[in-house]
Amino acid sequence: MKFFFEGKELQGFEGEPIAAALVANGIKVFRYTEKLKRPRGFFCAVGKCSSCLMVVDGRPNVMVCMEPLRPNIKVSRQVGRGKTAQGRSQSI
């Protein structure tokens, strides 16, 4: 099935974690940190470390190692704490 990463169409398996689908597509950087803008990727894979927070369908701070992939969802890299669809910044 297809989904979108930063506007680009990618293929993945429905139900696998979004993070697994991204890694399978060669995507390593999931977000940038708030102050130093350091790239962060996949680290623990079990919903504990918060390294993989991304924006999914406009919702920031989604742990993509735990979130199942659904058809046509839009995934993008998060910068800092992320912004909601309304543009409000949201604390973690």
Add this chain to the structure above:
Amino acid sequence: MLQTEIAVVGGGPAGLCAAITAAKLGAEVTIIDDNPQLGGQLIKQTHKFFGSKSLYCGTRGIDIAQILTKELDKLPIKKLLNASVIGYYENNRLAIYQTDRLLKLKAQKIIFATGAGENTVAFPNNDLPGVYGAGAVQTLMNVYGVRPGKRALMVGSGNIGLIVSYQMMQAGIDVVAVIEILPKISGYNVHAAKLARLGIPILTSHTIKEAIGKDWVTGAVIVQVDKKFKPIPKTEKRLKVDIISLAVGLSPTSELLWQAGCKMVYIPELGGYVAYHNEDMVTSKPDIFVCGDLSGIEEASTAMLEGEIAGATAFETLKGFTQDSKQIKEQAKATLAMIRQGQFGEKAKLGKQKLLAYSATSNLTKTQ
């Protein structure tokens, strides 16, 4: 607000066994797990277990998860999946976040079996994408069939480091080296021998100096260390890798226990801070029980036995002792003692002894 007699937080080997035991004895049980399926980290363990037949020797972790899940499904246990316990409130109330909704659960007894998280180690660039917990590499390969890279450095030669290195080779990832800061290999020889046969160097007295890369890992610098773990100058080696896998131990996932006000004790042999608990797995709070890696880092077999003890004790504190509950606990305790006799059980045994000694010198609630 939802109600239950016994809430089990975490559906790995410890939580599954706790829930099954308590429900079989006759308690009403709710099990909560943040994954879509039960089994915890067993589901990525494609290797066969050791030990005795009664402890699933010769069975793969993923199959043990299925056996236990099937057993659980035969019992009237309520399951809350894709559900994270995000808070403990007084009078044993739990806040649970389940796919965009907040649930509240009031339990008479709570068994925490939240497991452990992977440790990291300090070195420059350790936050770059490409630096993984070894368990994450294992999850990606064994559960989702995804290769996270092509060439890997494994840091740590405990059983997780050794097993995951072998599994990386099976998945077609080239393991350049396994490094170990101690002067000897930490895990079982049988796992180390498998790597040796594949020609993978296991470099003891070596540590990682830094990760190289801008947006992600493109290499690593390793260095030899002396007896005091100080890097020896001019022994640096630069390796071209795109995966740095860290197998440097685990720490109990204990946040909820801190929040619940359980007495916490720092015991390095058990992986850090653990809730004080006695041999019946009762914490300083008489309604709260712990089992598995949360109560001290060990392995799946001991987690299952501790789960049985915690499940039976929770039942007893709720409904009183029965022949069955006594027998389950006696047997589980005897088997635990037997496992911890072995060379690799020594550390946990020492840790648990320290914990019990601690209880003798403090004013903790004593249970029967």
